[in-house]
Amino acid sequence: MATEDTARVCLITTGGTIASIYDSATHALRPGLSVDALLERLPKGLGNVEVIKRELFELDSANAQPYHWQQIAAAVKSVSEEIDDLSGIVVTHGTDTMCYSSAAVSFMIQDFGKPIVFTGAQISATVPWSDGPRNLLDAIRLAAFGDLGETCVVFNGEVHRATRTKKVRVNSYDAFDSMDPSPIGILARDIVLYDRRRHRDHTLVPRFDTRLDDRVFLLKVFPGMPPQILARIVDIGYQGIVIEGYGSGNVPTNENALTGNILQAVDQGCTVVISSQCAFGQADLSLYEVGRAAMEVGAISAYDMTSEAALVKLAWVLGHTHDEDRIKEMMAINYADEMSLAGR
């Protein structure tokens, strides 16, 4: 393991606000800062941390597509195979879709045994009061020296498990929160990581598996939603739908009932997963008649997975199988601590 004296970290850049510049032609921000320009903005250098740089994309993460998740995972694989003694990886990324990309990497790369740290900024690193340099320094420090063996998001001094994270604030430096349980660590004078995180483990053999079926859809239920929308989504060719239900996963069953369309979707081979619109708590379809009815026509509960993690997991699972029973089995397996309820 790396000591506090020396470490080697690979920095993969993908764009985002952290690397944004103001474009005077469009009067808006767009990614454009090089990795060197980013590193130059770190306050006091990096001591004995050697940073190996990989510029992957210059993307506003609103433009990220599932194939970009695969490319990030592939980049992690190739650097980890090429470079000896790597202590960890840092991925700079836009905040808008960081929770999707980092969750995808969590499913695609398992048993890595070292930190894969996503970070970014709310304010461009070109601005004096940017949070970018601090977040990047924290991320490099964690990747270099943290006793962590999982994919996480580092932001505003907190370490969040990637599969449990949501962007919850547009403007504040505190952009991300962990959706139950709380963060897995903090970065202050010391690196403090809580017991329930995965530790570094050099004996693990990483498993890389980037297969995906991106024909998945995320649908938020709202009062008055026409249920036929579900049939349209299936007709277009989607193979999986995460429905964000109310509270514990409830959906309308009287007027504008969704249950008939869920049954039809499931009969047509489309997997229907129900998550909750609430940030905290879990989908428990057995609690109310309006949840049980969805379960009885074949919907699967996302339990306490975030909708983002459930969507990405569904795409990853469908990349492996289209067998109904196997999909159900895989959706219930806890691969990357995305659920706090099921066993691994």
Ligand code: ASP
């Ligand atoms: N639109 C930016 C992005 O996601 C926002 C950010 O990075 O904070 O790339």
